[in-house]
Amino acid sequence: MLKPVRRWPSTAHRIPLRWKVIPLTRNLHSGRDLLSELSARQLIADVTRPDDFAKHLQKSRTIYAGIDPTAKSLHAGHLIPLLCLLHFRMRGHNTLALIGGATGLVGDPSGRMMERSLSEKAQIESNTVKLTHSIQQFFSRATEYALDKAPSLATFSQLQVVNNIDWLKELNLLDFLRSTGIHFRVNHMLARDSVKLRMSAHNGITFTEFTYQLLQGYDFYELFRTMGCTIQVGGSDQWGNILSGIDLINKVEGDCAGYNEGCFALTTPLLTTSQGEKFGKSAGNAVWLDEKLTSYLDFYQFFLRTTDADVEKYLKMFTLLPVEEIDDVVREHGIQPERRLAQKLLAKEVTLLIHGKEGLEAARVATNVLFGTDYSTLHAKDIVKSLANDPRLVLCTEDELLGITLPNIAAKFGLASSKSAARQLALGNGLYLNNVPQPDVHLKLERSHLIDGQVAILRAGKDTHLILALR
Numbered sequence: 001m002l003k004p005v006r007r008w009p010s011t012a013h014r015i016p017l018r019w020k021v022i023p024l025t026r027n028l029h030s031g032r033d034l035l036s037e038l039s040a041r042q043l044i045a046d047v048t049r050p051d052d053f054a055k056h057l058q059k060s061r062t063i064y065a066g067i068d069p070t071a072k073s074l075h076a077g078h079l080i081p082l083l084c085l086l087h088f089r090m091r092g093h094n095t096l097a098l099i100g101g102a103t104g105l106v107g108d109p110s111g112r113m114m115e116r117s118l119s120e121k122a123q124i125e126s127n128t129v130k131l132t133h134s135i136q137q138f139f140s141r142a143t144e145y146a147l148d149k150a151p152s153l154a155t156f157s158q159l160q161v162v163n164n165i166d167w168l169k170e171l172n173l174l175d176f177l178r179s180t181g182i183h184f185r186v187n188h189m190l191a192r193d194s195v196k197l198r199m200s201a202h203n204g205i206t207f208t209e210f211t212y213q214l215l216q217g218y219d220f221y222e223l224f225r226t227m228g229c230t231i232q233v234g235g236s237d238q239w240g241n242i243l244s245g246i247d248l249i250n251k252v253e254g255d256c257a258g259y260n261e262g263c264f265a266l267t268t269p270l271l272t273t274s275q276g277e278k279f280g281k282s283a284g285n286a287v288w289l290d291e292k293l294t295s296y297l298d299f300y301q302f303f304l305r306t307t308d309a310d311v312e313k314y315l316k317m318f319t320l321l322p323v324e325e326i327d328d329v330v331r332e333h334g335i336q337p338e339r340r341l342a343q344k345l346l347a348k349e350v351t352l353l354i355h356g357k358e359g360l361e362a363a364r365v366a367t368n369v370l371f372g373t374d375y376s377t378l379h380a381k382d383i384v385k386s387l388a389n390d391p392r393l394v395l396c397t398e399d400e401l402l403g404i405t406l407p408n409i410a411a412k413f414g415l416a417s418s419k420s421a422a423r424q425l426a427l428g429n430g431l432y433l434n435n436v437p438q439p440d441v442h443l444k445l446e447r448s449h450l451i452d453g454q455v456a457i458l459r460a461g462k463d464t465h466l467i468l469a470l471r
């Protein structure tokens with residue numbers, strides 16, 4: 001039998017006391033105001049009702065951004081919405097990070113020409129656990145970074161991670177159609193860019209993906225109703241999904257004129273590099289924020305390789321350095337671009353933001369080992385730590401290392417294809433020990449050759465390394 005339709009109870013959408021709006025006493029008025037700061041940092045693609053939005057932000061609000069758990073960690077592409085949330089958080093707004101444990105099971109058609117294949121439930125669940133950790137870690141490191149960079153701005157408010165499976169799994173299909181579906185008109189849904197794009201493609205769109213916008217719309221309504229959330233942030237391909245939520249809230253809340261100031265959307269640009277590639281990929285692979293997936297070194301190097309055309313934008317988007325300071329650095333960089341002053345600053349700041357001081361130190365040590373020329377400051381324990389998880393670091397026993405000629409070691413550990421190839425390389429001054437060519441093919445390795453008596457850095461030619469460390 002059909003259950004009675006759940007009408008939205010007239011008091012259910014009252015904001016609970018703990019989410020009551022709190023006027024901001026400081027920060028919002030100190031320095032540039034939030035929306036213009038975000039826009040100076042090129043973090044805004046679009047906002048709804050900008051004047052009302054700016055006024056709305058004069059009190060402490062609750063804001064959310066959602067991520068579907070299609071991958072097991074955050075990656076560099078997530079940095080833009082995350083930094084946007086960080087700016088809100090620093091100015092005392094409550095921040096919700098939503099993990100789409102339910103929407104991840106359905107698949108967002110936005111910005112995609114092809115239907116996704118449905119992910120396994122177990123995969124989504126395991127990704128959800130990892131992403132929750134990733135997000136918490138991001139905000140805890142970013143908080144430290146923000147306190148260091150902009151102490152006068154930082155009044156951190158709540159950060160909470162929520163999962164939409166918690167409310168969407170409870171929905172009953174018939175109730176949902178009668179209470180929520182009734183507010184969506186198919187002609188409007190068809191007009192959304194995400195759907196239009198797919199309607200024009202050969203295979204069209206399945207009903208499953210077509211309903212995605214209702215689910216994301218429902219999320220916004222749920223967070224508005226239960227937590228007083230009035231702002232949603234997302235990449236620019238999320239515009240339609242966010243507006244679905246605002247429309248739903250307006251329709252359900254329509255009778256609450258005066259009480260409901262309305263809700264707001266803020267989209268961030270989808271970044272492509274100046275070479276037209278999607279930002280956040282290195283040699284076709286995602287650059288992850290988890291150091292087990294992308295090492296400190298590779299993360300640092302990724303930002304160090306930024307082109308001159310992109311570096312100013314990235315400094316503004318991905319660091320909390322004041323915009324004026326960035327302008328000065330970029331001016332100085334322009335005088336001698338080959339010194340890569342701006343890129344070095346960018347790599348340093350973003351590594352600090354994501355991996356903290358220890359991560360930055362590890363990236364610097366590893367950079368010196370692999371690309372530097374001055375080994376005098378290197379210490380064995382730092383080398384081993386900085387290259388943990390890097391296949392170029394091999395732990396070995398004394399027997400495998402001491403009393404053996406360098407070409408033999410190079411061949412044994414795969415730095416050269418054979419002993420004779422290694423000898424040829426050495427004779428041609430192409431085999432290095434701790435950055436010095438070693439043409440003596442009979443030289444046997446002794447403890448005194450090792451850095452701190454523990455580590456030998458071998459190199460074949462310009463840039464093929466093998467770092468051997470005694471266990």
Ligand SMILES: N[C@@H](Cc1ccc(O)cc1)C(=O)O
Binds near residue numbers: 065068098238
């Ligand atoms: N649709 C968003 C993720 C998301 C999911 C649920 C939401 O309520 C909000 C956002 C994306 O794919 O990036």
